Amino acid sequence: MSDPKDPYNGDPFDNPPGWTDPYADIPPLPPPSGFPPTDPQQPPSGQPPGSPLLTGLILGLLLVAISVAVFQLFGSDDNGTAVGTTTTTTTAGGDTTTTVPDTDTTTTSSTTIPSTDPYPAVDPPIPAEDLKMRTDGLGVMDNDIKDIVFGTEADVAIGRLVASFGEPVDTGWQTSTDQWGVCAGDLERILTFETFAAIVTKSGGQEVFNGYRNDINFGLIEEPPAAIETLSGLKIGDTVADLNSIYESQVVTFGSDPKLGSTYTVTSAASGTVLLWGPVQGQDDSDRIIGIYAPDVCAR
Numbered sequence: 436m437s438d439p440k441d442p443y444n445g446d447p448f449d450n451p452p453g454w455t456d457p458y459a460d461i462p463p464l465p466p467p468s469g470f471p472p473t474d475p476q477q478p479p480s481g482q483p484p485g486s487p488l489l490t491g492l493i494l495g496l497l498l499v500a501i502s503v504a505v506f507q508l509f510g511s512d513d514n515g516t517a518v519g520t521t522t523t524t525t526t527a528g529g530d531t532t533t534t535v536p537d538t539d540t541t542t543t544s545s546t547t548i549p550s551t552d553p554y555p556a557v558d559p560p561i562p563a564e565d566l567k568m569r570t571d572g573l574g575v576m577d578n579d580i581k582d583i584v585f586g587t588e589a590d591v592a593i594g595r596l597v598a599s600f601g602e603p604v605d606t607g608w609q610t611s612t613d614q615w616g617v618c619a620g621d622l623e624r625i626l627t628f629e630t631f632a633a634i635v636t637k638s639g640g641q642e643v644f645n646g647y648r649n650d651i652n653f654g655l656i657e658e659p660p661a662a663i664e665t666l667s668g669l670k671i672g673d674t675v676a677d678l679n680s681i682y683e684s685q686v687v688t689f690g691s692d693p694k695l696g697s698t699y700t701v702t703s704a705a706s707g708t709v710l711l712w713g714p715v716q717g718q719d720d721s722d723r724i725i726g727i728y729a730p731d732v733c734a735r
Contacts, residue, residue, distance in 0.1 A: 557594030592644030616731030629654030
């Protein structure tokens, strides 16, 4: 069917009287099936104006998060341990451990100060004349008692000396300054029985008897410890003439020490190792032996 033609170009005011639109009574076609009628599109609702306070709060939280991330990145090592942190831990028994981080590596160094409990006496008492100073410790002239050599557990070695001479003067554990022949920086404990000083150190976590010094300056010469002799028969208070006579088969030399003054040293003629040494009044035959020392702990 062709579209009707309006002879008056669709202007109703130009149509002649009696003309009617032949399509006026036809109802409009329904929408295609399967597609519901659409609602008229509404304009989008307007957004509320932004809050300056809320915006500032968000920016502040972002800055805090960035700061924390930067601190964690530069303020810790690869193992997640904070740099510059020193930790002190006290354990049962009174031991105190201080851990100081190494700023150049990821490892830490620590120093443990053992508790200073007194060593109880270990019977039987040993007479001074049955104790002999040797290069490797104390010999015991009793077949029923073991020699007290260096490396003997301190509770046994010092316990026997306590039973023999009474309670000592105890320095407690301290860091060595090389005064007693222990390597500087190592731990030492000095227990003095009148003239006789026993040196205790830590070895593999064990407290051990590791040196001695018998010296007129430490205590009373009249007390029993002053009578302890070397295995060859030298004791403090003897003369240089006695020293040279007793050790005529070894090498005896004289020198000086910044702290002790004049000293003597007895070395093995066969091996050249130090057997004993100590302070002396001088080199004349009548000069007295002030002290008899075992080889220094740090030199062994």
